[in-house]
Amino acid sequence: MAKVKEHSFDISAKLDMQEMKNSLIQAQKEIDTRYDFKGIAKEYDLNIGAKVLTLLSQSDNKIDAMKDILISKMNKRGVNINSLEEVKSEDASGGNRKFTYKIVDTIESDEAKIIQKEIKGLNLKVTAVNQGDEIRVSSKNLDDLQAVMKHLKSLELKAPLVFDNFR
Numbered sequence: 001m002a003k004v005k006e007h008s009f010d011i012s013a014k015l016d017m018q019e020m021k022n023s024l025i026q027a028q029k030e031i032d033t034r035y036d037f038k039g040i041a042k043e044y045d046l047n048i049g050a051k052v053l054t055l056l057s058q059s060d061n062k063i064d065a066m067k068d069i070l071i072s073k074m075n076k077r078g079v080n081i082n083s084l085e086e087v088k089s090e091d092a093s094g095g096n097r098k099f100t101y102k103i104v105d106t107i108e109s110d111e112a113k114i115i116q117k118e119i120k121g122l123n124l125k126v127t128a129v130n131q132g133d134e135i136r137v138s139s140k141n142l143d144d145l146q147a148v149m150k151h152l153k154s155l156e157l158k159a160p161l162v163f164d165n166f167r
Contacts, residue, residue, distance in 0.1 A: 006138050006139070006140055007138065007139060007140065007141075007142050007145055007166075007167055008136055008137060008139075008165070008167055009136075009145060009149070009163050009164065009165055009166040009167070010131075010134045010135070010137075010163070010164055011107070011115065011134060011135040011152065011161055011162070012107065012134040012161075012162050012164065013104070013105055013106050013133075013160050013161055013162065014160065014162045015079065015080065015083050015103060015104075015105035016079060019074075019077045019078065019079050020046070020074070020079055020103070021046065022077055023070060023073040023076075023079055024046055024053075024070065024073075026077075027044060027066070027069045027070040027073045028044055030069050030073075031065075031066060031069060037057075037065075040057065040058045040062065041057055041058060041094065041096050042056070042057050042058075042066065043055070043056040044066070051102060051103040052087075052100060052101070052102060052103065053101040053103060054098060054099070054100050054101075055067060055070075055098070055099045055101070056092055056097070056098045056099075057097060058095070058096055059097055060089070062097075063097055067099070071084075080159075080160035082104075082156065082157060082158045082159075083104045083105060083158065083159070084103065084104075085101060085103075085104050085158060086099065086100075086101055087100045087101060087102050088100050104158045104159055106133055106159065107133060107134065107135065107159045107161075108158075108159070111158060111159055112130050112135060114155075114157070115155075115157070116130065116135065118152065118155065119137065119148055119151075119152075122147065122148065122151060124139070124144040124147060124148065125139055125140065125141060125144055126138065126139040126144050126145065126148055127139070145166075149163050
């Protein structure tokens with residue numbers, strides 16, 4: 001009797017930084033032309049190395065508007081909006097406000113546990129093994145693996161999930 005082949009895929013988190021930059025450029029262009037932002041401080045600052053995004057403006061309301069514009073641009077470019085995690089808001093020089101966001105592009109351990117729990121809750125014949133910054137899901141049934149992918153895509157997670165190495 002032939003041995004049944006085991007199939008698998010890896011779950012990891014990757015954010016397309018080029019698309020993130022493009023979203024920021026479009027958002028900056030939009031606020032530069034808006035009447036309600038004329039003559040006031042308005043700045044997006046992306047530090048790719050530190051994976052930090054900073055928004056600077058006159059008030060919390062202006063920063064909220066800047067974030068809304070950025071989120072709409074991210075949505076249009078297919079960038080996961082849950083990948084922005086607010087770290088702090090503080091007063092900045094010149095009476096301005098500054099909001100700092102961490103860019104999440106890895107699966108953190110608490111989120112990995114949630115993913116594994118969700119996979120286990122599906123009651124399919126699959127195994128999920130945490131391998132540091134990725135999770136390997138394997139099964140003898142391809143349909144079960146596709147069901148896992150579909151379910152995980154429907155969840156509201158911070159990490160922008162990527163499914164690769166499908167074998």
